[in-house]
Amino acid sequence: MGLIRNLQPERSSEQDEPSRFEKAILPHLDAAYNLARWLTRNDQDAEDMVQEACLRAFKSFDGFYGVHAKAWLLTIVRNTCYTWLGKNRVHDLSASLDEDVHQAESQVPDPQALLPRFEDNQALRQALEGLPAEFREVLILRELEGLSYKEIADVTGIPQGTVMSRLARARGRLKLSLAGHMNKEH
Amino acid sequence: MNCQEVRILIDGYVDGELDPIRNREVEQHFRTCPACSTVLNSHQALRAALRTGSLYRTAPPALRNRIRSSFKPAPTRKSLMGLPQWRWVAVAASLALVSVLTWRAVPFLPTETADDQLIQEVTASHVRSLMVTHLVDISSSDRHVVKPWFTGKLDFAPSVADLTEQGFPMVGGRLDYVNGRAVAGLVYKRREHVINVFLWPSAAAVETRSLAHQGYHLVCWTQSGMTYWAISDLNSRELQEFVQLLQSPSSH
Numbered sequence: 197m198g199l200i201r202n203l204q205p206e207r208s209s210e211q212d213e214p215s216r217f218e219k220a221i222l223p224h225l226d227a228a229y230n231l232a233r234w235l236t237r238n239d240q241d242a243e244d245m246v247q248e249a250c251l252r253a254f255k256s257f258d259g260f261y262g263v264h265a266k267a268w269l270l271t272i273v274r275n276t277c278y279t280w281l282g283k284n285r286v287h288d289l290s291a292s293l294d295e296d297v298h299q300a301e302s303q304v305p306d307p308q309a310l311l312p313r314f315e316d317n318q319a320l321r322q323a324l325e326g327l328p329a330e331f332r333e334v335l336i337l338r339e340l341e342g343l344s345y346k347e348i349a350d351v352t353g354i355p356q357g358t359v360m361s362r363l364a365r366a367r368g369r370l371k372l373s374l375a376g377h378m379n380k381e382h
Numbered sequence: 383m384n385c386q387e388v389r390i391l392i393d394g395y396v397d398g399e400l401d402p403i404r405n406r407e408v409e410q411h412f413r414t415c416p417a418c419s420t421v422l423n424s425h426q427a428l429r430a431a432l433r434t435g436s437l438y439r440t441a442p443p444a445l446r447n448r449i450r451s452s453f454k455p456a457p458t459r460k461s462l463m464g465l466p467q468w469r470w471v472a473v474a475a476s477l478a479l480v481s482v483l484t485w486r487a488v489p490f491l492p493t494e495t496a497d498d499q500l501i502q503e504v505t506a507s508h509v510r511s512l513m514v515t516h517l518v519d520i521s522s523s524d525r526h527v528v529k530p531w532f533t534g535k536l537d538f539a540p541s542v543a544d545l546t547e548q549g550f551p552m553v554g555g556r557l558d559y560v561n562g563r564a565v566a567g568l569v570y571k572r573r574e575h576v577i578n579v580f581l582w583p584s585a586a587a588v589e590t591r592s593l594a595h596q597g598y599h600l601v602c603w604t605q606s607g608m609t610y611w612a613i614s615d616l617n618s619r620e621l622q623e624f625v626q627l628l629q630s631p632s633s634h
Binding site for chain 2: 217218221222225226228229230233234239242243246247250254307308310311314315317320321324335338339340344345354355356357358360361363364367370371
């Protein structure tokens with residue numbers, strides 16, 4: 197019963213708690229949803245992930261004193277999604293990431309010819325969705341959320357020195373995928 | 383700076399994460415190298431395309447409202463998120479499980495066995511570490527500070543040697559990724575030369591061997607169940623001396 201009481205704080209004595217929580221979390225709800233949507237690749241699952249992550253955030257909010265609420269919330273969203281992926285989409289996580297990035301880059305026949313490809317939103321979206329989750333997430337965090345390497349390292353739990361090489365591989369894969377798309381059409 | 387070094391740093395450059403000195407070196411290279419410039423252009427174009435905003439998925443208003451109302455002070459304390467009270471036990475239990483499971487959610491990494499691949503990785507890690515912003519995670523010349531720092535961050539306890547008296551002061555330690563796993567990175571200096579030592583547990587035993595790659599000297603050996611790689615732009619003779627000191631039992 198103690199557990200239940202803890203989850204539902206006395207509003208009379210902790211009037212400021214929900215508002216402090218709301219102030220910290222609500223501004224980052226789009227970021228939370230964006231990451232969850234890209235990781236789960238499904239609207240409804242993404243909503244579930246965000247809702248569950250907010251619950252977890254609420255529960256551990258007492259332990260949060262930092263100023264980087266965005267990175268803190270994204271870390272929880274990311275962990276929630278990974279647990280879910282491990283149970284429901286294990287193939288998303290088990291992709292082989294073994295090719296060398298420079299090799300990938302050199303397999304792109306002509307980077308210049310690829311440029312118009314980037315304009316094709318649909319192709320870009322598909323290529324991004326086709327990447328393994330580990331690559332997808334660093335690109336989302338970097339390009340769509342504008343996080344620094346340090347923040348990406350905090351959210352994903354990979355060493356800061358690995359963030360750059362992970363991004364390099366992700367970009368190489370993305371270009372390669374777009375190039376493949378291009379070849380199929382011509 | 384040659385093309386290979388620039389290609390390793392190109393993402394850091396595009397992301398504005400290089401230190402000013404390296405940034406300038408990379409820029410200078412782009413001015414004179416059309417091949418690298420083409421790659422840079424395509425990197426920047428890809429970035430611009432990803433950032434147009436059309437790929438961004440914003441939270442549906444219904445979800446926002448649901449979450450907002452969940453944390454508003456409610457007249458009744460019946461539920462926080464529309465769940466009956468008994469369900470909270472289940473929620474709490476699953477949350478506990480989630481935290482246990484996600485704690486160990488490590489990224490999947492390549493299983494690269496080829497030696498060439500390893501040499502490239504060690505070299506790339508070394509080059510990356512020379513970016514001023516990320517040489518060390520823990521800055522200390524005291525091995526009694528550096529060694530415990532790794533505890534809990536790695537699944538092994540790296541052996542950390544103090545070679546200050548022999549002219550190789552320690553700069554600190556760093557977590558790194560090599561050979562598809564988290565490894566200990568120990569950073570030493572000889573004059574102005576940085577030496578990176580990477581080590582991780584491995585069953586294989588190999589003879590000590592030295593090689594050169596992209597102008598760096600590398601030495602690889604195994605010792606007490608660990609694989610070691612030392613890399614530096616230091617001359618080969620002094621790097622060998624450094625390795626011999628590390629290998630001698632008295633240094634630990």
